[in-house]
Amino acid sequence: MAPVQPIHNMRINDNFELLPESYLFSTVAARLREFREANPGVDVIRMDIGDVTLPIPAAAIEAMHRAVDDMADRSSFHGYGPEQGYAFLREAVAANDYAARGVDIAPDEIFISDGAKSDLGNLGDIYSRDSIVAVADPGYPVYVDSNVIDGRGGVLTDGRWSRFVYLDCNEANGFKPVPPAAHADVIFLCSPSNPTGASFTRAELKAWIDYALANKAVIVYDSAYCAYITDADTPHSIYEIEGARQCAIEVRSFSKTAGFTGLRCGYTVVPATLMGTDAEGREVSLRKLWLRRQTTKFNGASYVIQRGAEALYTDEGKAQTRANVDYYVANARLIRDTMSRAGFTVFGGENSPYVWVKSPGAESSWDLFARCLRDAHISCTPGVGFGDAGEGYIRLTGFNTRENTAEAMRRILEIFNR
Numbered sequence: 001m002a003p004v005q006p007i008h009n010m011r012i013n014d015n016f017e018l019l020p021e022s023y024l025f026s027t028v029a030a031r032l033r034e035f036r037e038a039n040p041g042v043d044v045i046r047m048d049i050g051d052v053t054l055p056i057p058a059a060a061i062e063a064m065h066r067a068v069d070d071m072a073d074r075s076s077f078h079g080y081g082p083e084q085g086y087a088f089l090r091e092a093v094a095a096n097d098y099a100a101r102g103v104d105i106a107p108d109e110i111f112i113s114d115g116a117k118s119d120l121g122n123l124g125d126i127y128s129r130d131s132i133v134a135v136a137d138p139g140y141p142v143y144v145d146s147n148v149i150d151g152r153g154g155v156l157t158d159g160r161w162s163r164f165v166y167l168d169c170n171e172a173n174g175f176k177p178v179p180p181a182a183h184a185d186v187i188f189l190c191s192p193s194n195p196t197g198a199s200f201t202r203a204e205l206k207a208w209i210d211y212a213l214a215n216k217a218v219i220v221y222d223s224a225y226c227a228y229i230t231d232a233d234t235p236h237s238i239y240e241i242e243g244a245r246q247c248a249i250e251v252r253s254f255s256k257t258a259g260f261t262g263l264r265c266g267y268t269v270v271p272a273t274l275m276g277t278d279a280e281g282r283e284v285s286l287r288k289l290w291l292r293r294q295t296t297k298f299n300g301a302s303y304v305i306q307r308g309a310e311a312l313y314t315d316e317g318k319a320q321t322r323a324n325v326d327y328y329v330a331n332a333r334l335i336r337d338t339m340s341r342a343g344f345t346v347f348g349g350e351n352s353p354y355v356w357v358k359s360p361g362a363e364s365s366w367d368l369f370a371r372c373l374r375d376a377h378i379s380c381t382p383g384v385g386f387g388d389a390g391e392g393y394i395r396l397t398g399f400n401t402r403e404n405t406a407e408a409m410r411r412i413l414e415i416f417n418r
């Protein structure tokens with residue numbers, strides 16, 4: 001047979017073909033479907049929810065209603081906004097998320113976006129294809145996949161990319177990545193961590209800043225869950241640590257903080273003091289590069305949504321946001337305490353909506369998933385789905401209702417308590 005004549009000759013970005021299919025959430029859904037079909041009438045409680053469930057704080061809703069009305073009138077209509085975000089929101093962020101904690105971040109170092117995931121993926125536009133990327137295992141999959149798409153992965157062998165530096169997180173290091181012996185140019189850190197719930201102390205973050213400065217590397221610090229921090233001495237921002245303005249970009253989101261997962265708003269901080277190096281060895285401002293990237297490829301987050309985010313910083317908005325986060329934190333604490341009473345070794349669940357549970361003995365993540373579903377009628381997320389080092393663990397989340405969480409934990413004690 002004659003070879004098929006392609007209609008289009010455009011060569012694709014071959015890196016997409018390197019990416020393995022992500023089976024985690026679709027497999028969990030398929031297993032749940034099978035179980036429900038085989039066991040009609042059995043009430044399965046979802047402890048694998050990775051999305052917030054409470055509605056948006058009223059202060060933000062009211063502000064967005066007013067912003068919609070602004071759009072109806074010629075005198076208050078807003079067309080294209082500033083690519084970097086409206087000054088009213090950048091000023092509120094600088095004052096409340098930074099100055100109030102004694103951290104010096106200027107409004108023009110803050111870039112409002114449609115969410116942290118976009119920023120985490122898009123940042124690859126400003127560093128070289130040759131950069132060595134370091135990622136935690138287990139970790140949030142976006143760091144790995146977006147860098148593979150950009151051509152920084154190399155070859156995938158036994159689940160690991162040849163050009164990445166993997167930062168194994170395990171019981172010995174409390175699931176907190178430690179600076180490696182190897183050199184890296186860009187390091188993705190997430191604290192409090194999804195999926196393990198672990199968060200850095202000041203001393204641990206200082207070690208990372210020392211590493212980054214010594215290696216002339218940049219840390220991309222994902223603090224999507226900083227609102228869940230309750231300990232007084234756990235840093236909310238990497239800029240609370242000296243030296244970070246010279247080596248760190250911080251990415252934040254209103255998603256897990258204020259339920260904006262469906263509204264879409266976040267921000268990235270690129271300090272004016274942060275430099276990279278070009279081919280001639282000259283210093284180049286990363287803030288300038290990111291501004292150029294955003295003005296070229298992004299036209300700003302929605303005016304209405306930015307007004308909603310601004311309202312989260314009013315006294316009312318702060319109290320309502322706090323109440324939502326506290327609700328999830330209390331769920332996570334209940335899960336942590338109950339799993340521990342049932343004899344499991346648990347991590348996270350403090351300063352985080354996530355509880356990371358070790359399976360007893362040599363049971364795999366998927367085996368424990370199956371046992372929780374079969375015996376306790378609870379679904380969870382197998383830890384191995386977040387990286388090889390997650391094998392033998394499951395992730396439970398505090399995002400269900402208090403009632404369902406309490407019922408799930410009652411079942412755990414009934415089934416697993418020895």
Ligand SMILES: *Cc1c(COP(=O)(O)O)cnc(C)c1O
Nearest residue numbers: 115116117140194224253255266
């Ligand atoms: C949910 C999540 C994000 C994404 O936040 P969006 O602003 O909704 O895109 C980023 N990082 C981590 C670790 C997350 O869990």
